[in-house]
Structures are given as C-alpha cells and as structure tokens.
Amino acid sequence: MNGLAVGAIYGLTALGFVLIYKATEVVNFAQGDLLMLGAFIAWTLVVPLGLPYVLALVLTIAAMAAVGAGLDRFVMRPIIGQPHFAGIMLTIGLAFSIRGIASLVWGPQERGLPTPFAQQPRNVGGVLVQESMLAIAAGTALLCAVLYLFFRHTRLGVAMQAASQNQLAAYLMAIPVKSVFTLTWAIAAAVSGIAGVLIAPLLAVELNLWIIVLKGFAAAVLGGFGSIPGAILGGLLIGVAEQLVGVYEPSAKGITAYVVLLVVLFAFPRGLLGEPQGKRV
C-alpha cells in the first residue's frame, strides 16, 4: 500500500509530463520543481500563516495553476514554432530558476507539513495502512476521475484533446489553441502542486523534492509517453516495485525504477499503453 501511494505520486508527476507533452510537444523538465514549489507554497500557507489544511490545498492548487499559466504565457509562448530542442532547454532552465528562487525564499532546511491525517495505521480489509497513504491514494483516484470526466465529457476537454491531436485543424475549428496551451500548463502545474502537497507527509518539504521528477519521467515513459492512464499505471508499477525491492534488498531500491523501465521497454517498446497502431493517416 505504501508502494501504491508513492507510485500514485510518481503517476501524478508523469501525468503532468504527459499533459504538456501531448498538448504542446514540449517535455517539461520543470515538472519536479513545480511539485517542490507546490509543497513549499502549501507549507507557507499552513505553518507560518496557520490556514487549515483543506483551504491551504485549494489555495495551493489555485496558485500553482496561476504559476503554470504564467509560465506558458510569458516563458513558453515566445518560443512556439522553434525547434523542440529550444523548448527542452527552456524547461531545464526553468527548473533551475524555480529551484534557485525557492532556495532564496525558503532556504535549504527541511520542513514538515502537518496534515490532519493520523499517523497510526488503520485496518482496511485486513491490511494495516497509514491514513496519510489512504489520503494519497484517494486524492490521486479522485483527481484522475475528475480529469477523465473533464477530458471525455466537457466541450472544453474534448477541444483540448482535439488541439493535442491536430493543432492546425483545431485552429480551423475556432479553438483558440494558444489559450488551450496555457490552460494545459495551468492544469499540469496544479496537478504537480497537488502531488507536492500529498507527498509532503511522506517526505520533508525541502529543495530536493524535485528529484521525484526522475521517477515521474520513468513512469511516463513506462506508460507510453502520451497516454494518461499509462502514466498513472507506470507510476503505480514503479512505486510498488520499489517498495517490494526495498523490503528484500534495501540497497537496490534506488535503481528499481530504472530496472523496471528497462525490462518493460524490452517487452513493450512503445510503453505499456502507447498510442495504438491502428491509426490511419
């Protein structure tokens, strides 16, 4: 269950990658730093400002969405139409900038984010599970359900899918593609903010939180980079595998994600849920 919870966080990070990649064909390497930023914002709201957890969560989501939208509007939009390489370098630069700003504002020390969830385990169907783990799992599931309903059943969601599949045609259907990009960045940043808040009870709120991005990236590739359910599945798989390996051989825990990735890519070169082959052009 711990594995599933950690995996859910990896999955959410991967989800951020996939959302932005599908819409704008940019791989956003600042995803982990957005997660870190979200955790710091939540900490600031809860500890120095003393806001209740739920309110802090909502405000963090809003703040992160604004950050994401701002990044797209003022940083990413000027390079639309430039080679992919430029976008990748830009997001790497963004990652370092966010990290630098966070270290200036909050400093390098570790902090704990208090949550309303109890630490003592609870009995769920015969398995002892920490409440905070349940919160992570439930939060992720809820978020996935909301995103699924949004993308499948709202006009804006379907239009966003359309824009990610064929930008030109989306333009010709009167979809304001640039605003769709901004919205995608806002959603992806908000998702990483949520991930940052959810994972805070497991780890400390500190600058090195961004490292989750490496696992998230592995999860996204595992899922087939471009598939939203694939991203979550990949994250869960890596999280569980890590937990299991950690029990039997703690020293190998760190490399598990990448071993799983290699093995799966040997068997499924397109990732677990890669784009279906049956697509006529």
Place this chain on the structure above:
Amino acid sequence: MALLDIANIETWYGPIPALRGVSLGVEKGRIVAVLGANGAGKTTLLRTIAGIVDPRVGGVSFAGEAIHGLDPDKIVRRGVSLVPEGRQVFPLLSVAENLAVGAFARSDAEEVAKDLAQVYALFPRLEERRAQTAGMLSGGEQQMLAIGRALMGRPALLMLDEPSLGLSPLLVVEIFGAIRRINETMGTTVLVVEQNARVALDHAHDAHIMELGRVVLSGTAAALAANPDVREFYLGIREGGIRGQRRWRRRKTWR
C-alpha cells in the same frame, strides 16, 4: 459586392513568393473552383484567406470587413471555414466528437443539433460510424467527416482544399455531389481548390485558373470548360490536327 473579396494579395514563404498578386471575388451563393497544377499557389490562397499565413501585400475582406491579419480561430468565428488538404480529422476522437468539436465556437445547442442532423442526412455513413474513432475511417469517410465538421460551424463560406485527394473516381463524384447539395440546400457559398479539373468544372458555377502564383484565367465554369487552352492543358482533350496529331506543341495563349 462580393461576399469574399481578395485584393492583390502577395504571400511569401520566407524569400519565396507563393502568391504574386492575386485578386478574385467570390459571389454569395456560388460554387467557385480554383484550378491549377502543383505549386500554382492554390493551397496558399486558401491558407491566406483562413489566416494560417498572412499576406505581405494586399488584403482579404469578407462580408465587407477586412479579415487578413486575424488569427485563424477569429476568422472561423466570422463564418469562413477551411477543410484542409489531407482531411486532418482528429484521429483519436470519435466521429461524433469530431463533429462536436466543429461546433466549438457555438452556444446555440438547438441549432447545433439541427445542423448535426443535417450533416448525418448528407453523409449517412457518418451516422453509422459515429462511435468509431476517426483515425479508423476510410479516406472517403474521413473527407466526409472533415466536410461535416466544417459545416458544424455553420459557415457562410466553406473552403475546401483538394477534397478529391487520394479518393477513387466514384467517391470524388460523390463528394462533389455533396458539395453541390450543401450549396443548394444550405445556401453555403463554396470556394474549392482542385487538381481534378473535369469534376470541378462539372460542379462549379465559376472557376479561376492559377499558374505560378497568379490567376491567369477567370470565367464561368462552362466558359472555361469550352476554352481551347483549358480543354487541352487541364482536361486533356486534343482537338485533332492532321490524322489526330500535331507537329508542334501548342502554346498557352495567356503567356
């Protein structure tokens, strides 16, 4: 006044001129065909009108208002829809979702439902396959979907870029028949770019011929179909000389 008025536009791709001063008007309610060989600038003409590229010189006005320089989504909202070359359906969305996206800019749900029924009546095949993902449709069905999707925006002017591309002769006639029906029953003005001159001249009211970025010949479709140069160079009909052969290559009279 013409519904669409193109005044002396020049469009460049970097250092290369694709349109070298094109002027033409599209009258309301007509089907207008633009014919020409590869590289004549037909697609660029449509892309310029749709706002995907901006003209360097000249202007485009629609219903009396200048539309050049606007973003493509703004131009669609004015009532000018382009069915792009190669169909460009959304491959992972279902047929019904593709059509719904076509009505993205509209909020009049009842009228949208009416238009959807009209599209399904025009292309019954789309209704049969409405739950299928668009990427799995055949080329002809994708073309129908692309046209239907554009109609869902209820355009005043429908522009089609090579609707016959990659389709069997039978399907080409079917698609053009549908274009004719759209024009007659919905009153939509149509501007269609084609390489298949025969089918286009058969179905259009007016036609223009483009070569190397210029309009070289304009007239009613019937007049052009009777023009000896058009007959020879675009329809492949040779008026017989001695024993059905001629010893010299005919020169086009417009050069």
